[in-house]
Amino acid sequence: MSDTVIKTLLYADDQVLIASSAEELQRMITVMNDAFERKGMKVNVNKTKVLVIERNELVTECQVMIGDEKLEQVNEFVYLGSLFTRDGKCEGDIERRVKAGNSVNGALHSVMSSKIISSKARLAVIQRVLAPTLMYGSESWVWQKKHESRINAVEMRALRNKESD
8 A cells, every 4th residue: 555646735733645546545544544653643433524526416435444434524625715516517606705804895895885994995905805815715716707796796895995084
Protein backbone atom coordinates (compact mmCIF):
# COMPACT_ATOMS: atom_id res chain seq x y z
CA MET A 1 0.00 0.00 0.00
CA SER A 2 2.98 2.33 0.20
CA ASP A 3 2.57 3.12 -3.52
CA THR A 4 -0.87 4.64 -2.92
CA VAL A 5 -1.15 8.20 -4.21
CA ILE A 6 -3.10 10.36 -1.78
CA LYS A 7 -5.01 13.21 -3.43
CA THR A 8 -5.76 15.73 -0.74
CA LEU A 9 -6.66 19.34 0.01
CA LEU A 10 -5.02 20.59 3.20
CA TYR A 11 -5.52 23.69 5.29
CA ALA A 12 -4.25 23.80 8.89
CA ASP A 13 -5.72 20.65 10.47
CA ASP A 14 -8.56 20.31 7.94
CA GLN A 15 -8.15 17.80 5.16
CA VAL A 16 -10.19 16.55 2.21
CA LEU A 17 -9.28 13.34 0.40
CA ILE A 18 -10.39 13.03 -3.21
CA ALA A 19 -10.96 9.59 -4.73
CA SER A 20 -12.76 8.23 -7.76
CA SER A 21 -14.02 5.12 -5.96
CA ALA A 22 -14.81 3.84 -2.47
CA GLU A 23 -11.96 1.35 -2.79
CA GLU A 24 -9.45 4.08 -3.64
CA LEU A 25 -10.70 6.19 -0.73
CA GLN A 26 -10.41 3.23 1.64
CA ARG A 27 -6.80 2.62 0.52
CA MET A 28 -5.91 6.30 1.05
CA ILE A 29 -7.52 6.37 4.49
CA THR A 30 -5.80 3.17 5.54
CA VAL A 31 -2.37 4.42 4.43
CA MET A 32 -2.89 7.80 6.10
CA ASN A 33 -4.27 6.31 9.30
CA ASP A 34 -1.30 3.94 9.54
CA ALA A 35 1.09 6.88 9.06
CA PHE A 36 -0.73 8.93 11.70
CA GLU A 37 -0.62 6.06 14.19
CA ARG A 38 3.13 5.62 13.63
CA LYS A 39 3.51 9.30 14.62
CA GLY A 40 1.30 8.88 17.69
CA MET A 41 -1.70 10.67 16.17
CA LYS A 42 -5.29 9.50 15.95
CA VAL A 43 -7.97 10.43 13.40
CA ASN A 44 -11.15 11.71 15.05
CA VAL A 45 -13.74 9.37 13.52
CA ASN A 46 -16.61 11.55 14.78
CA LYS A 47 -15.33 14.53 12.77
CA THR A 48 -14.42 12.50 9.67
CA LYS A 49 -17.12 12.31 6.98
CA VAL A 50 -17.59 10.75 3.55
CA LEU A 51 -19.31 12.60 0.71
CA VAL A 52 -20.06 10.77 -2.54
CA ILE A 53 -20.59 13.21 -5.41
CA GLU A 54 -22.88 11.86 -8.12
CA ARG A 55 -24.61 13.55 -11.02
CA ASN A 56 -27.60 11.20 -10.97
CA GLU A 57 -30.42 10.81 -8.45
CA LEU A 58 -29.08 7.53 -7.07
CA VAL A 59 -27.53 7.53 -3.61
CA THR A 60 -24.53 5.23 -3.47
CA GLU A 61 -23.89 3.84 0.00
CA CYS A 62 -20.15 4.05 0.65
CA GLN A 63 -18.70 1.82 3.36
CA VAL A 64 -15.41 3.43 4.40
CA MET A 65 -13.76 2.40 7.65
CA ILE A 66 -11.05 3.65 9.97
CA GLY A 67 -10.06 0.55 11.85
CA ASP A 68 -13.33 -1.10 12.80
CA GLU A 69 -15.35 2.13 12.80
CA LYS A 70 -17.53 3.08 9.81
CA LEU A 71 -17.31 6.70 8.70
CA GLU A 72 -20.55 8.69 8.46
CA GLN A 73 -21.72 9.42 4.92
CA VAL A 74 -23.16 12.93 4.49
CA ASN A 75 -25.07 14.73 1.73
CA GLU A 76 -23.09 17.96 2.13
CA PHE A 77 -20.28 19.57 4.07
CA VAL A 78 -18.58 22.93 4.37
CA TYR A 79 -14.85 23.13 3.75
CA LEU A 80 -13.07 26.49 4.09
CA GLY A 81 -16.38 28.30 3.84
CA SER A 82 -17.60 26.60 0.65
CA LEU A 83 -20.48 24.13 0.56
CA PHE A 84 -19.90 20.82 -1.20
CA THR A 85 -23.03 18.80 -1.98
CA ARG A 86 -23.85 15.27 -3.11
CA ASP A 87 -24.97 16.47 -6.55
CA GLY A 88 -21.73 18.42 -7.11
CA LYS A 89 -23.64 21.58 -8.00
CA CYS A 90 -22.98 25.07 -6.69
CA GLU A 91 -26.60 26.16 -6.01
CA GLY A 92 -26.37 25.47 -2.28
CA ASP A 93 -23.13 27.41 -1.96
CA ILE A 94 -24.57 30.36 -3.89
CA GLU A 95 -27.66 30.38 -1.66
CA ARG A 96 -25.38 30.46 1.41
CA ARG A 97 -23.51 33.45 -0.06
CA VAL A 98 -26.79 35.24 -0.90
CA LYS A 99 -28.01 34.72 2.69
CA ALA A 100 -24.67 35.97 4.02
CA GLY A 101 -24.94 39.02 1.74
CA ASN A 102 -28.47 39.72 2.96
CA SER A 103 -27.20 39.48 6.55
CA VAL A 104 -24.45 41.99 5.74
CA ASN A 105 -27.06 44.29 4.17
CA GLY A 106 -29.17 44.06 7.32
CA ALA A 107 -26.24 44.62 9.65
CA LEU A 108 -25.04 47.64 7.67
CA HIS A 109 -28.46 49.19 7.03
CA SER A 110 -28.10 51.91 9.68
CA VAL A 111 -24.62 52.82 8.41
CA MET A 112 -25.66 52.76 4.76
CA SER A 113 -28.73 54.93 5.35
CA SER A 114 -26.93 57.46 7.57
CA LYS A 115 -26.92 61.02 6.24
CA ILE A 116 -23.40 61.66 7.59
CA ILE A 117 -21.78 58.92 5.47
CA SER A 118 -20.72 60.05 2.00
CA SER A 119 -21.78 58.21 -1.14
CA LYS A 120 -18.13 57.41 -1.80
CA ALA A 121 -17.78 55.80 1.64
CA ARG A 122 -21.00 53.82 1.14
CA LEU A 123 -19.79 52.51 -2.19
CA ALA A 124 -16.48 51.56 -0.58
CA VAL A 125 -18.37 49.55 2.07
CA ILE A 126 -20.29 47.72 -0.66
CA GLN A 127 -17.08 46.96 -2.57
CA ARG A 128 -15.00 45.94 0.46
CA VAL A 129 -17.54 44.19 2.68
CA LEU A 130 -20.57 43.08 0.70
CA ALA A 131 -18.92 42.04 -2.57
CA PRO A 132 -16.34 39.71 -0.95
CA THR A 133 -19.07 38.19 1.23
CA LEU A 134 -21.17 37.46 -1.85
CA MET A 135 -18.37 36.27 -4.10
CA TYR A 136 -16.34 34.11 -1.69
CA GLY A 137 -15.70 30.80 -3.43
CA SER A 138 -17.19 31.97 -6.73
CA GLU A 139 -14.07 30.92 -8.63
CA SER A 140 -15.28 27.33 -8.39
CA TRP A 141 -18.90 28.02 -9.39
CA VAL A 142 -20.35 27.13 -12.78
CA TRP A 143 -22.06 30.44 -13.55
CA GLN A 144 -25.58 30.60 -14.93
CA LYS A 145 -27.80 33.65 -15.52
CA LYS A 146 -30.00 32.73 -12.54
CA HIS A 147 -26.94 32.83 -10.24
CA GLU A 148 -25.89 36.20 -11.58
CA SER A 149 -29.42 37.50 -10.97
CA ARG A 150 -29.41 36.31 -7.34
CA ILE A 151 -26.04 37.97 -6.63
CA ASN A 152 -27.00 41.17 -8.45
CA ALA A 153 -30.26 41.42 -6.48
CA VAL A 154 -28.33 41.56 -3.18
CA GLU A 155 -25.97 44.20 -4.54
CA MET A 156 -28.88 46.25 -5.91
CA ARG A 157 -30.60 46.10 -2.50
CA ALA A 158 -27.44 47.56 -0.94
CA LEU A 159 -27.28 50.29 -3.57
CA ARG A 160 -30.96 51.15 -3.02
CA ASN A 161 -30.33 51.38 0.74
CA LYS A 162 -27.43 53.70 -0.07
CA GLU A 163 -29.65 55.92 -2.17
CA SER A 164 -32.70 55.93 0.11
CA ASP A 165 -31.71 59.10 1.96
